[in-house]
Amino acid sequence: SLEAETGQATGWKQTGSLSIATNPDRLTHIRRQASLSQAFGIGAEEISVSNAAEKWPLMRSDDLIGAVYSPSDGRVSPSDICAALIKGAKSQGLKVFEDTPVTGIRTENGRVAAVQTAQGEISCETVVNCAGIWGRSIATMVGAVAPLHACEHFYLLTELMDSVTAPLPTLSDHDGHLYLRDEGGGLLIGCFEPQGKALDIETLPEDFAFDLLPEDWDHIEPILANAMHRIPELEQTGVKMLLNGPESFTPDDRFLLGESPELRGFFLGCGMCSVGIATGGGAGRALAEWIIDGEPSMDLWPVDIRRFVPAQNTLRTLRERSPETLALHYAVSFPGRQHQTARNLRLSPLHSRLENAGAEFAERMGWERPRWFNPENKPTAPELSFEKPGWHSLHAEEHRAAREAVVLFDQSTFGKLLVQGRDAESVLQRLCANDISKADRRVVYTAMLNKHGGYESDLTLMRLDADSFLLVTGTGQPVRDKDWIRRNLNPDEFVTVTDVTGSYAVISIAGPNSRKLLSRVSLDDFSNYGFPYYTHRTIEVGPAMVRAARL
Numbered sequence: 001s002l003e004a005e006t007g008q009a010t011g012w013k014q015t016g017s018l019s020i021a022t023n024p025d026r027l028t029h030i031r032r033q034a035s036l037s038q039a040f041g042i043g044a045e046e047i048s049v050s051n052a053a054e055k056w057p058l059m060r061s062d063d064l065i066g067a068v069y070s071p072s073d074g075r076v077s078p079s080d081i082c083a084a085l086i087k088g089a090k091s092q093g094l095k096v097f098e099d100t101p102v103t104g105i106r107t108e109n110g111r112v113a114a115v116q117t118a119q120g121e122i123s124c125e126t127v128v129n130c131a132g133i134w135g136r137s138i139a140t141m142v143g144a145v146a147p148l149h150a151c152e153h154f155y156l157l158t159e160l161m162d163s164v165t166a167p168l169p170t171l172s173d174h175d176g177h178l179y180l181r182d183e184g185g186g187l188l189i190g191c192f193e194p195q196g197k198a199l200d201i202e203t204l205p206e207d208f209a210f211d212l213l214p215e216d217w218d219h220i221e222p223i224l225a226n227a228m229h230r231i232p233e234l235e236q237t238g239v240k241m242l243l244n245g246p247e248s249f250t251p252d253d254r255f256l257l258g259e260s261p262e263l264r265g266f267f268l269g270c271g272m273c274s275v276g277i278a279t280g281g282g283a284g285r286a287l288a289e290w291i292i293d294g295e296p297s298m299d300l301w302p303v304d305i306r307r308f309v310p311a312q313n314t315l316r317t318l319r320e321r322s323p324e325t326l327a328l329h330y331a332v333s334f335p336g337r338q339h340q341t342a343r344n345l346r347l348s349p350l351h352s353r354l355e356n357a358g359a360e361f362a363e364r365m366g367w368e369r370p371r372w373f374n375p376e377n378k379p380t381a382p383e384l385s386f387e388k389p390g391w392h393s394l395h396a397e398e399h400r401a402a403r404e405a406v407v408l409f410d411q412s413t414f415g416k417l418l419v420q421g422r423d424a425e426s427v428l429q430r431l432c433a434n435d436i437s438k439a440d441r442r443v444v445y446t447a448m449l450n451k452h453g454g455y456e457s458d459l460t461l462m463r464l465d466a467d468s469f470l471l472v473t474g475t476g477q478p479v480r481d482k483d484w485i486r487r488n489l490n491p492d493e494f495v496t497v498t499d500v501t502g503s504y505a506v507i508s509i510a511g512p513n514s515r516k517l518l519s520r521v522s523l524d525d526f527s528n529y530g531f532p533y534y535t536h537r538t539i540e541v542g543p544a545m546v547r548a549a550r551l
């Protein structure tokens with residue numbers, strides 16, 4: 001352990017954790033958490049309500065319908081663990097410079113070259129941006145994207161409570177937006193309240209560090225009522241202290257990890273979304289492997305910085321979204337849940353037509369994409385469900401139309417990359433699994449694979465002319481694909497990659513009546529002979545020239 005290695009205590013106490021459910025959806029949620037943790041070898045298991053009540057004697061349990069207990073969970077002291085990490089690293093030769101603000105980052109040939117500080121410059125090949133709520137400001141120094149924003153985050157400490165004797169498992173009452181544990185003879189009660197509060201870091205003093213923000217009792221009051229419901233004894237217990245600290249939240253409640261696509265050698269390890277202590281060890285190890293080996297040792301796409309585009313990094317967007325991220329931190333993780341804030345960042349040219357046709361939209365990489373069409377305003381509840389959702393029949397209608405008639409999909413949000421230059425063909429041939437030399441008039445559907453044979457991307461590729469290819473990739477993929485191609489170029493290869501996603505709309509026509517529909521708007525030949533399978537060419541649609549691909 002870290003403590004054995006360094007001789008510095010980390011404050012680790014294995015107290016276990018207890019998650020409770022007051023409704024069937026929450027029960028499904030915590031059961032899923034238990035089975036996921038079992039898959040990772042962590043022994044969380046469902047226990048009875050009476051067993052849960054025995055583990056937390058202060059807790060009201062008559063409204064519970066189930067619980068999950070994880071015996072190997074515990075807690076640490078954040079300052080002690082930080083001291084232990086520093087001690088361990090120093091013993092390996094690391095130097096620590098305290099009170100040394102970073103003022104800039106010098107770059108050379110698209111790479112990090114040095115960190116500039118108030119005390120001078122430090123040459124380096126790699127910078128890791130672990131600046132917490134200031135992570136976006138540091139990234140801005142080099143024009144990199146780091147979508148995170150500070151929010152106020154609260155917990156309170158009660159006076160001593162005679163009934164708090166033994167260490168208690170950390171209690172997650174997420175239906176009440178709460179977590180609770182024993183602390184100093186009383187209780188510590190933290191929350192992720194339904195109305196989060198964004199914090200403008202520009203309002204913090206220049207030397208803000210290890211500090212707290214002003215109390216806000218009005219804000220926290222509804223949560224106190226939930227806490228008193230769960231622990232009735234709190235009605236007779238005084239509050240010793242309300243703590244309000246700043247913490248960074250990202251647009252999707254997952255942290256920002258990995259090498260920035262904007263600058264080689266500039267890594268991110270920030271936006272910890274209030275789980276920086278619990279997950280810091282694993283995130284730190286993953287980051288270290290990423291830096292040393294040039295890739296993470298497992299699939300870390302959910303936290304990879306390349307999942308974001310600059311449109312998601314504006315202050316206005318982040319200020320709007322971050323309180324919702326905080327509010328949803330304890331929400332039931334229904335499939336397909338959509339954020340309500342910071343929407344409509346990127347719209348297809350067909351957006352208003354789709355809207356008029358009754359589209360309900362879902363967000364991906366800042367884009368709005370139709371989820372279903374409901375022109376007659378049929379009831380769609382429940383929209384969020386682990387079971388069959390209310391909009392299922394609307395989806396079914398579209399599936400039927402695609403199978404039996406014809407449908408038009410707006411797929412304008414697909415990522416589009418223009419790969420050009422003298423060596424475009426040979427580079428793509430090296431990176432793609434399929435034979436792209438066939439791409440002349442053919443559409444090539446291919447994977448881009450890494451050295452382990454794993455998928456980096458899944459795309460279609462069309463040759464536009466001798467040294468120019470159009471790659472059409474997934475909506476969430478263009479930043480990653482562009483980065484993958486660029487980082488795999490040899491120094492003597494001449495290729496440019498341009499993200500042209502917003503420059504082209506994509507309309508897909510599918511279904512047995514596709515030809516009939518196209519023949520109504522175009523005089524081109526869509527027969528098997530005139531337009532063979534997996535080919536592409538320019539066609540006329542009404543007055544417009546369109547690149548058409550048959551898939």
Ligand SMILES: Cc1cc2nc3c(=O)[nH]c(=O)nc-3n(C[C@H](O)[C@H](O)[C@H](O)COP(=O)(O)OP(=O)(O)OC[C@H]3O[C@@H](n4cnc5c(N)ncnc54)[C@H](O)[C@@H]3O)c2cc1C
Pocket residue numbers: 100101102103130131132133134138153154155190209243244245246247269270271272273274275276277278279
């Ligand atoms: C009230 C509260 C309760 C919490 N409870 C939990 C919990 O129970 N479990 C859990 O896992 N997490 C919890 N968290 C979250 C956790 O504390 C954070 O996720 C974690 O501390 C973030 O660590 P970090 O290293 O990313 O950022 P920080 O700890 O904020 O470190 C960033 C550092 O960067 C430095 N810095 C910034 N700008 C510059 C610059 N220009 N030059 C040099 N240095 C700079 C700062 O001074 C700071 O030291 C809680 C947070 C709060 C506020």
